[in-house]
Amino acid sequence: MTILRPTFLRLRAMSLRILPGHAWGKVRALGPTAQGLGLVLAVLAVVGPVLPVAIFVLLILFMIYATWAYSINLITGMTGYVSFGHVVFVGTGGYALGYGVKVWNIAPFAGVALGGVLGAVLALVIGVVTLRLRGAYFAIATLVTPLAAFYIVSGTPALGDGSGLPMNLGFQIGSQYYTIWALLAAEVALTWWVTRGRLGLGIRALREDEDAARAVGISVSRVKLILYILSGGFAGAAGAVFAWYVSGVFPDSFNLLFSLTMLAMIIIGGMGTVLGPMLGAVIVLIPHQILIRILPQGEPIAIGVSVILIALFLPGGIVGTIRQYVPDARRYFE
Template identity: 35%
Template sequence: MKKLPIILIPIVIIALGLLPWYGSDVIIQFGISTLLLAVLAQGWNIIGGYTGYASFGNSVFYGLGAYGVGIAMVQWHLPFAVGMAFGVLLAVIFAVVLGLPVLRLRGHYFAIATLALALVMTAIVSNIPLAGENIGLVLPPLNNDRFFYELSLGLLIITTLTVYWLAHSRFGFGLIAIRENEEGAVVMGVNTTRYKVMAFALAGIFTALAGGIQAYWITFLDPVSAFDLGLNVKMIIMAVFGGPGTVLGPIIGSFILSAISEVLSSEVTSVAGVFFGVVIVIAVVLMPRGLTDVIRRFHLSGWRYFIENIRANRL
């Protein structure tokens, strides 16, 4: 049974890679959005799932990556690849400079601080002429959805391989130790400040790359959409629903929730707005460790799995 998922992984990757050649334009565009959301969920998984710091500031990395591409291509007339590198540089600088003080906070204090960072960045960028201020930037169009799809798929594969390495490395074990007991991790000799900043920066790199791809794909950029807090909530929900602190959980959560959300938004528009709110309740109450934990344990405990989680939440 344990070998089955390993066998399926290359089959799924090949099927996803071939999708642009047999799928319709609508399917390809949906695929780009879903793959990028999966990258964002994996990025949040590094700082939220493995390190245990529920960041609401990952949308800042997304926005910096998007503006890195936008400024490089529109204002400086540089290639897309240079813009991606510039966006990553901005994200890493932000993660290190602001991560050092912010990551000293814990729990809801950290969450509130990162939430404030996203709001502050929206206000700052709205007043920078180089970034187009409130008007935003219009990027040169590239009508090639296959290119963006394959680029997004490649980024997701690289991100997932990095998370896999993280889950089996000494660095990853240090992050897990911080998540479980930060004081105990210090006693064990883990440099918690360095580990947390490195995790924050690593999450920022992948999130910024996703933001850069999204900006070039949709060809328009403004502060409100670039630093959208709603996007940050989405990546958290998808990671938590699939299974935080796991390799494949955020991807499973992103694919499933994106598909359901797409169906609801096209078939029952009034219901789509409350969908993610319902998902939060289900994830927190019935399966706090995510869908991957349900798949792993349900065949052992059956419906008692959900009953135990309800009792644990004192409902």
């Protein structure tokens, strides 16, 4: 029982005792995963600005990736619908910000909001048609959307033809940091909420067997569509932050490798869990920063091998596997 209790949990417990009694009781009732993620997010919010700029900048990128991981988790993790084309929302969000900033002169925050809205609307349009398809058919239908989007933006003069929309927004890392922090925090809270209680039970049932879920009164189509819209909205908003971060948006924002990275993060971390996407983002992104200088292909190969092994032998990912084999640790993931 004690082996898996990290010391930071105890430290946190002490530091939070300064809260009034009833508030502490509420925090305790959230469960260890929510407490841990809440603590991580709180620490990120507080210590971010005092970190060296190099690390601060990396943290922005990390949070962008984590937001994407939670985003694809909302649909693929929760319902089992493998979305190979999730990057279409990333590129759409990026182009929304790019176009808004360049043509309408809107503030980047507004661009992020616009990216989120457009991502959600696009998810609604794609989802209405494709969420009726199952398994590989859904994967294929979503796979073609970023490919088509790539060609469309490459051939649209208003979107810079093939050369994209470079921007000159200056060095705004503080605003970027807190924007993506707010998105990530909101998304983690949302993920936590939809895995709880009755709604969480309903979503698990849907993932297990869609027909049976319908037969016991779950509004399967609506639940799937709402999750997909939320997922597209967050991916779009984070895609807009990414365009802001790299000061431009290019057709390569629709590169399928982004989709595959997102998917790899939740497969490795644990699909449909609250902690999994965060773990997956850490595991995928940290070696990325180290290996990219030594052997750029080493990291995707390592990710690919991990995805193969996990899919074939440990389908629950890290979180699911620990839950299964270390029952004592289970409550830390609830």
